[in-house]
Amino acid sequence: MQENIIPHQFLVSKKQRTQLNNHGSFLIWFTGLSGSGKSTIANALEKELYEMRISTYLLDGDNIRKGLNSDLSFSPADRKENIRRIAEVANLMVESGLVVLSAFISPYKNDREFVKLTVKKENFIQIFIDTPLKVCKSRDPKGLYIKAEKGLIKNFTGISAPYETPKNPDLKIDTTKTDVAEAVKLIIQKIKPKLEFI
Numbered sequence: 001m002q003e004n005i006i007p008h009q010f011l012v013s014k015k016q017r018t019q020l021n022n023h024g025s026f027l028i029w030f031t032g033l034s035g036s037g038k039s040t041i042a043n044a045l046e047k048e049l050y051e052m053r054i055s056t057y058l059l060d061g062d063n064i065r066k067g068l069n070s071d072l073s074f075s076p077a078d079r080k081e082n083i084r085r086i087a088e089v090a091n092l093m094v095e096s097g098l099v100v101l102s103a104f105i106s107p108y109k110n111d112r113e114f115v116k117l118t119v120k121k122e123n124f125i126q127i128f129i130d131t132p133l134k135v136c137k138s139r140d141p142k143g144l145y146i147k148a149e150k151g152l153i154k155n156f157t158g159i160s161a162p163y164e165t166p167k168n169p170d171l172k173i174d175t176t177k178t179d180v181a182e183a184v185k186l187i188i189q190k191i192k193p194k195l196e197f198i
Helices: 014-021 038-051 061-066 076-095 109-119 133-139 144-149 180-195
Strands: 026-031 056-060 099-103 124-129 171-173
Touching: 014 076, 026 038, 026 076, 026 109, 026 180, 038 056, 038 061, 038 099, 038 124, 038 180, 056 061, 056 076, 061 076, 076 099, 076 109, 109 124, 124 180, 171 180
Parallel strands: 026 099, 026 124, 056 099, 124 171
Antiparallel strands: none
């Protein structure tokens, strides 16, 4: 089947799209346990980038699972497919000239590496929200840890499913030591070189 698929050659390039936006395009990948603060920080960052007149889009785990990936469970195979689809969507958005923010638990190292390969290394910034499990459980904003510990949720990361800690993230943020505003400043500082269009 693949031999019959011939990609179309577009007349407008990624470079031209980023020129139009007057800033670089890339993917900021937030990873960490449920309740670590990924979505909160990603939301605050997107607002700050909007104020800077940067064209963005935020992909969030729960929102995506309500639509595009509503057919997937939390089994290892479906988690892999969840991230594969997100990687492809994020890649399209990066090619369109956007700064893409993605907040997903993404517990497996191989899946995060797949995302990096899909969008290309130079377009990928990995931010590990390194909040301890004990703190995430105490926050439990959605009541998921309580359900998981009662056995009501299967394959829950940190309880009945593993989380493979990133070894060399581009930035590591522990929300027990860094508040949201400080986290946003650290990220802006980190991504500034990529925002500058060359």
